[in-house]
Amino acid sequence: MAPLLERLRHRGWRLTAQRRVIAEAMAGEHVHLAADEVFERAREMLPEVSLATVYNTLNELVSMGELAEITHTDGRKRYDPNVAEPHHHLVCVDCGEMLDVVTEDPRLPTDQQHGFELLGVETTFRGRCPDCASSASSA
Amino acid sequence: MAPLLERLRHRGWRLTAQRRVIAEAMAGEHVHLAADEVFERAREMLPEVSLATVYNTLNELVSMGELAEITHTDGRKRYDPNVAEPHHHLVCVDCGEMLDVVTEDPRLPTDQQHGFELLGVETTFRGRCPDCASSASSA
DNA sequence: CTGACACATTAGAACAGTTCAAAGATTGGA
DNA sequence: TCCAATCTTTGAACTGTTCTAATGTGTCAG
Numbered sequence: 001m002a003p004l005l006e007r008l009r010h011r012g013w014r015l016t017a018q019r020r021v022i023a024e025a026m027a028g029e030h031v032h033l034a035a036d037e038v039f040e041r042a043r044e045m046l047p048e049v050s051l052a053t054v055y056n057t058l059n060e061l062v063s064m065g066e067l068a069e070i071t072h073t074d075g076r077k078r079y080d081p082n083v084a085e086p087h088h089h090l091v092c093v094d095c096g097e098m099l100d101v102v103t104e105d106p107r108l109p110t111d112q113q114h115g116f117e118l119l120g121v122e123t124t125f126r127g128r129c130p131d132c133a134s135s136a137s138s139a
Numbered sequence: 140m141a142p143l144l145e146r147l148r149h150r151g152w153r154l155t156a157q158r159r160v161i162a163e164a165m166a167g168e169h170v171h172l173a174a175d176e177v178f179e180r181a182r183e184m185l186p187e188v189s190l191a192t193v194y195n196t197l198n199e200l201v202s203m204g205e206l207a208e209i210t211h212t213d214g215r216k217r218y219d220p221n222v223a224e225p226h227h228h229l230v231c232v233d234c235g236e237m238l239d240v241v242t243e244d245p246r247l248p249t250d251q252q253h254g255f256e257l258l259g260v261e262t263t264f265r266g267r268c269p270d271c272a273s274s275a276s277s278a
Numbered sequence: 279c280t281g282a283c284a285c286a287t288t289a290g291a292a293c294a295g296t297t298c299a300a301a302g303a304t305t306g307g308a
Numbered sequence: 309t310c311c312a313a314t315c316t317t318t319g320a321a322c323t324g325t326t327c328t329a330a331t332g333t334g335t336c337a338g
Contacts, residue, residue: 050288071212099253106245108264114238116229116266123262125247127255189317
């Protein structure tokens, strides 16, 4: 799938300077930035950009389906530009690093569906990343 | 497993009036209350109880391992007294109702582990509950 | 090209959920 | 009973996010 900026251009989305740097901040493969991190990155490229615009734009991209919103344990929302390939997440409980993993979706047996119309599944594997594991054992 | 209050008594946890009503508010099988809902329920039984105590107590119970903390999409933490039986959740995207479901844990293939030491898995099935499905189609 | 309207952006106030700090109340043990 | 430890309370502070009202910018019809 084309990168985020490309996709937005195709949609005829009005691409202002602010929106471009925000989209550029989200570029990449394993990107799971929180709003304040997007703000940081965007500001390096365009210092005048405001936090409100970052929030506006991220919310808009989410409702356009161009970004996925991930709710992290710490209460900050994170944004994932990888909406093309269905995937789950592997998160380090110590440093919060988040990686994409591609695994089979877990299944919900019919007798557990409670009459729900199923729409999706999200799985988060929690663990300790190599860096945190080695620094913990040496501590 | 014994209900929450029972377990707490066994641990010799100092059981004050406030703590008891908070624990009682969490009693039941499919309970996934947010802090303000616990506060509400507790206050019905003991009007003097304060919100700070609710937060203090919930956090304490979580670190004792007697409650599980669930991070909901809306930014409110929810608390689950069912820590005995490993389970996952089924959530209505419209009304937020949350049910426990018992399914097999999804597996993370070794080639996807990125060197992480795995600690746990959380799965959330998202869907629409029967009530919301019928009111949506009639709307 | 120009005016005008729609849309984007901004700063800061407002808001929700949660945590913190200091003072007061309660508990259990000597 | 008195003390020390612990619990509770109030209210302020903090974090992440949304809202508001004013200003700025792009686009297009004429």
